Amino acid sequence: MIPAQFDYLAPTSLKEAVAMLAQHGDRAKLLAGGHSLIPAMKLRLSQPELLVDLGRVKDLSFTNEKDGQVRIGAMTTHYQIESSARLRSICPLLPETASHIGDVQVRNKGTIGGSLAHADPAADWPAAMLALGAELVATSTKGERVINADSFFVDVMTTALAPNEILSEIRVPVAPARSGYAYVKMAQPASGFAVVGIAVALTRDGAGKCSNVGIGVTGIAPRAYRATAVENALKGTTLDDATIARAAGHVADGIEPNADLYASAEYRAHLGEVYAKRAIKRAVEAIRS
Amino acid sequence: MDRVYHALTDPEVLCKCIPGCEKLVSTGDNTFEAVLAVGVGPVKGKFTGHVRLEDTAPPSHYKLVFEGKGGPGFAKGNAEFNLTGADAQTSLHYIAQVNVGGPLAGVAQRMIHATAQMLAGRFFAALEKNGLGVGG
Numbered sequence: 102m103i104p105a106q107f108d109y110l111a112p113t114s115l116k117e118a119v120a121m122l123a124q125h126g127d128r129a130k131l132l133a134g135g136h137s138l139i140p141a142m143k144l145r146l147s148q149p150e151l152l153v154d155l156g157r158v159k160d161l162s163f164t165n166e167k168d169g170q171v172r173i174g175a176m177t178t179h180y181q182i183e184s185s186a187r188l189r190s191i192c193p194l195l196p197e198t199a200s201h202i203g204d205v206q207v208r209n210k211g212t213i214g215g216s217l218a219h220a221d222p223a224a225d226w227p228a229a230m231l232a233l234g235a236e237l238v239a240t241s242t243k244g245e246r247v248i249n250a251d252s253f254f255v256d257v258m259t260t261a262l263a264p265n266e267i268l269s270e271i272r273v274p275v276a277p278a279r280s281g282y283a284y285v286k287m288a289q290p291a292s293g294f295a296v297v298g299i300a301v302a303l304t305r306d307g308a309g310k311c312s313n314v315g316i317g318v319t320g321i322a323p324r325a326y327r328a329t330a331v332e333n334a335l336k337g338t339t340l341d342d343a344t345i346a347r348a349a350g351h352v353a354d355g356i357e358p359n360a361d362l363y364a365s366a367e368y369r370a371h372l373g374e375v376y377a378k379r380a381i382k383r384a385v386e387a388i389r390s
Numbered sequence: 391m392d393r394v395y396h397a398l399t400d401p402e403v404l405c406k407c408i409p410g411c412e413k414l415v416s417t418g419d420n421t422f423e424a425v426l427a428v429g430v431g432p433v434k435g436k437f438t439g440h441v442r443l444e445d446t447a448p449p450s451h452y453k454l455v456f457e458g459k460g461g462p463g464f465a466k467g468n469a470e471f472n473l474t475g476a477d478a479q480t481s482l483h484y485i486a487q488v489n490v491g492g493p494l495a496g497v498a499q500r501m502i503h504a505t506a507q508m509l510a511g512r513f514f515a516a517l518e519k520n521g522l523g524v525g526g
Contacts, residue, residue: 141432141497144493144497145461146432146494147433219431220431257504257508258501259430289500322504323504359503359504360503361503
């Protein structure tokens, strides 16, 4: 099928783009990489009246460092992140997560901002954002506001973004000393989406104890979430195997796991525990001094 | 409990509380015609359909049978409501079954259950906002 008829605007600056959103209200839908929206439009599951294409907004495509943070423009593609040697050095969870997204074609066009705003319950980026405690910058005609990742993912495909806001920038901490990261995912063989995906960011103190840990989980629940029960079971410990195994058992605490034709709720919960254990161990092994 | 039951079977209240409900009019004995414009994420659709109340046993029990069709696909199912309680407190227990078909089901099957739960959550939140504190 081809999409239903739509109007099209291509702003060349963020300022122009937010003005268009303010002017056109709920007629407008933002287009980023298009690899979630356009398939939906082709099936006519989505029929926006007006597409506002961010593809020519150059000021949304950047990577820089400021005040101990890595700042990434929302229109930066998954491939740009995956292939960045600089990011591999200062924030390795980002290129690692990007490498698991979709396929080469999706990674060439898909953007980190588009993926986060779309908030698919099985997308990869939300898990990494939660593990890193990312800050997400939302811009509108009224200015900017910073949303913490913990408050960003509200429900199935629902974020804290207001209809007139554009997610413009993603800020994550530069990796501190003695930190380790991992993203481990069980991909649905046909779609590539995460049946379960676990992102871990942890830091060890000088005595070898876990001083900080963030664990983001995708694929299991209607929205990505932080496995705080697992985090609490790891903090202050020596991150030995027995502790990790015990902690991983809490990955789906308080969660009613998704169920679909591919994986039952029980299977997902079990996978979550297995993958949480793997991800934590990989992150520990990856700790650099 | 009477007040809650009455509200849950009143098309005006239901139309205000069902997410995206544009029209819910009575077409006869316990039957209604409905138009819903509802969406999750970029997927939005207009569904037209019928709602029927069955097994009505005021003020504690009824069953709602629905079927609707729209661009994204069709949905049909039923929900059974049981009300219990004393004094000013009423507890509501519901069980729902939904079958979804069409492009929506083909592409988004993995999200149907979570979406239905989200919409149900919005329905009950709207009920509360409209003056009915429904617990349970």
